[in-house]
Amino acid sequence: MSLKDQTTLRIVLYEGSGAQPLSTGDRFTAVSTLLEKGFALTCVGGAGRVAGADGTSLLVLGRFDGGRTPQVEDANGAVPIRFQDIDGIDTHGVMDLVESVRAEAKAAKHGEWKPWFPVIDYDRCTNCMQCLSFCLFGVYGVDEQQHIQVQNNDNCKTNCPACSRVCPEAAIMFPKYKAGPINGDAVSDADLQREKMKVDISALLGGDIYSLLRERSEKAKSRFSKERDSSKALQERQKCLTKLAQAGDIPPEVLMSLPSPEEIVRRAEEAKAKAQAALLAANRTS
Amino acid sequence: MTPTPRILYCxxxxxxxxxKEVKExxxxxxxxxxxxxxAVADLCEMSARRDPALKRLAEGGAVKIAACYPRAVKWLFHAAHADLAAEATEVLNMRVQSxxxxSAALFHPDLKPNLPAGKTAPPPASESPENEAREEMTNA
Structure with a gap:
């Protein structure tokens, strides 16, 4: 199931009228534990405004007076609301309660996927399609207006920022990356100069990476037919991949999980064709 | 009187x-x-899921967001079809600020908008049936 097809549960920690406030320590423990488990929550009771309701299921937790939970429902029937008295229940007990409500509501279980995916800065993006042409995993696509977009973010390889390094405008961010400007830090002139000179992965390998892989594949075929030495082939591949890993800060496990050279070439050609078609269509409409 | 800005913590x-010591x-x-x-567990995860809650969090007037880089936050919301209002959003960066x-900025009554200004962005992934179908085909 695609991540965006799942529903979520919103927790409300209620300390307003009709409920007793939690101690500061208990409030912090409850809030931080819920956040660590991946839940979104709203703390209500003190001064200030919070985001309004939408169709998300609500679970309202509070130390309700006399243990009596309010009898409230959404007049439109659009928002499922459930109240839970937590007076005298420790944090573990509260977490168990929340988890059972989550399961019942069939809401998303969090933390099963590290949210690693490219985020496009459209202020910088020139729609050049380099990223679409580069990515072998079908992360990118175009919309009806032939604008580049991230379509399959769960296909992205965790900790791999390679596509951001081929973007000539530094328009691709990975907010969980360690360094700027890929992490979302402002792009400076110095960054742009660096981007221009930066690693052109293919140049480092002496030409177009896919041509190189194709060439290697041919050589390998001829060698294997003579030697049938799979361990040597693996060594060769590792040598090539080490260069790539250093050039693009690509995790070795991502490179080692790449498909065969033939499959890479096939996918690369497919991606290039997709990018060219999108560029042609974009030129026609502009 | 201008209402106090809302607070959103990531x-x-x-x-x-x-x-860890900063966010705690x-x-x-x-x-x-x-x-x-x-408070949300992780804005990135919500953006990846295109969680409709981001729309709820983006709407409703002035907001101060304790998260990471303003440029990243702006486009994370955009990717989830939930654009933040540039003139009504201040992002505090827990990656670089103490x-x-x-905390001082969150509780200060004044809002200092700081989302990067930029050109008008094209819409992100369309929710049209054709596009959804295309996505499904790509996933298949």
Missing amino acids: HCAYAQIVP AVLKKLCESNAAFD AAEV
């Missing part, structure tokens, strides 16, 4: 890029303050 739960100290201050606030700086 816990960045799925990576160790925001210093900011959260502690929020819990001690008696202020109402919204907990004291972030």
Whole structure:
């Protein structure tokens, strides 16, 4: 199931009228534990405004007076609301309660996927399609207006920022990356100069990476037919991949999980064709 | 009278890029303050899921967001079809600012909008049936 097809549960920690406030320590423990488990929550009771309701299921937790939970429902029937008295229940007990409500509501279980995916800065993006042409995993696509977009973010390889390094405008961010400007830090002139000179992965390998892989594949075929030495082939591949890993800060496990050279070439050609078609269509409409 | 800006805190739960001591100290201050606030486990995860809750969090007027880089936050919301209002959003960066700086800014009544200004962006992934179908085909 695609991540965006799942529903979520919103927790409300209620300390307003009709409920007793939690101690500061208990409030912090409850809030931080819920956040660590991946839940979104709203703390209500003190001064200030919070985001309004939408169709998300609500679970309202509070130390309700006399243990009596309010009898409230959404007049439109659009928002499922459930109240839970937590007076005298420790944090573990509260977490168990929340988890059972989550399961019942069939809401998303969090933390099963590290949210690693490219985020496009459209202020910088020139729609050049380099990223679409580069990515072998079908992360990118175009919309009806032939604008580049991230379509399959769960296909992205965790900790791999390679596509951001081929973007000539530094328009691709990975907010969980360690360094700027890929992490979302402002792009400076110095960054742009660096981007221009930066690693052109293919140049480092002496030409177009896919041509190189194709060439290697041919050589390998001829060698294997003579030697049938799979361990040597693996060594060769590792040598090539080490260069790539250093050039693009690509995790070795991502490179080692790449498909065969033939499959890479096939996918690369497919991606290039997709990018060219999108560029042609974009030129026609502009 | 201008209403007090809302507060949104991101816990960045799925990576160790925001210093733990900073995010914990900011959260502690929020819990001690008696202020109402919204908190999310991880804005990145919500954006990836195109969680409709981001729309709810983006709407409703002025907001101060304790998270990471303003440029990243702006486009994370955009990717989820939930554009933040540039003139009504201040992002505090827990990756580079101290907990004291972030907390002081969160509780300050004035809002200092700081989303990067830019050209009008094209819409992100369309929710049209054709596009959804294309996505499904790509996933298949």
